[in-house]
Amino acid sequence: DAGVTQSPTHLIKTRGQHVTLRCSPISGHKSVSWYQQVLGQGPQFIFQYYEKEERGRGNFPDRFSARQFPNYSSELNVNALLLGDSALYLCASTSEFTGSYGYTFGSGTRLTVV
Amino acid sequence: GQSLEQPSEVTAVEGAIVQINCTYQTSGFYGLSWYQQHDGGAPTFLSYNGLDGLEETGRFSSFLSRSDSYGYLLLQELQMKDSASYFCAVRARMDSSYKLIFGSGTRLLVRP
Numbered sequence: 311d312a313g314v315t316q317s318p319t320h321l322i323k324t325r326g327q328h329v330t331l332r333c334s335p336i337s338g339h340k341s342v343s344w345y346q347q348v349l350g351q352g353p354q355f356i357f358q359y360y361e362k363e364e365r366g367r368g369n370f371p372d373r374f375s376a377r378q379f380p381n382y383s384s385e386l387n388v389n390a391l392l393l394g395d396s397a398l399y400l401c402a403s404t405s406e407f408t409g410s411y412g413y414t415f416g417s418g419t420r421l422t423v424v
Numbered sequence: 425g426q427s428l429e430q431p432s433e434v435t436a437v438e439g440a441i442v443q444i445n446c447t448y449q450t451s452g453f454y455g456l457s458w459y460q461q462h463d464g465g466a467p468t469f470l471s472y473n474g475l476d477g478l479e480e481t482g483r484f485s486s487f488l489s490r491s492d493s494y495g496y497l498l499l500q501e502l503q504m505k506d507s508a509s510y511f512c513a514v515r516a517r518m519d520s521s522y523k524l525i526f527g528s529g530t531r532l533l534v535r536p
Contacts, residue, residue, distance in 0.1 A: 314466075343523065343524075345524075350528075350529075351528055351529070352428075352511050352513070352526030352527050352528050352529050353467065353511075353524070353526050354526070355523040355524065355525065358521040358522065358523060365520050365521040365522075366518060366519060366520060366521020366522070366523060367521075368523070400466065400467070402524075412457075412469050412472065413457075413469065413524060414469070415459075415466040415467045415468070416466055417465065417466045418466060
């Protein structure tokens, strides 16, 4: 089985632009979470989606939005990019809502805003 | 607030044993996880403690004391490939979601 796949792997954008990042969870996993990891720090929670509904949101501005599709894949959108949005964006999938069976992370999308 | 503290760097010799400590202050605590991340890679799950005590998985062991808000990861028979960043992460329930709250990570350097 394929693991969590994310695309693109790398991306360079200009300040003020918009970006869409994509994630496909492990087959059968219904919950997808997004994390932002700034260099030298631990990942920070952005969103959790379960069964196509937003179930939680971290301390991020409204410029960040996401959605989950019927096949459980997910998109993270960031509008009006700022230099500070440069980070590794990680997607994690879990088989059920609580994550009690563990989180599997994708390799991430490295976003650079110039 | 939510906070986790772990040492920023640890250096050890190949074949040795190293312990990485983690103290936390969070609400909605469900358990403590440990993840390994090599430079440029994804965090990889190592161990999870939902209850007090020791969990052993091969060369890695993890311990949790909920009353002390403390846990540690023990790595035995260190190998060069163990050089990586190690994160403790609290699994927490916040409102209607479950999430991982990560520490800032401990960079482990294994020397020959």
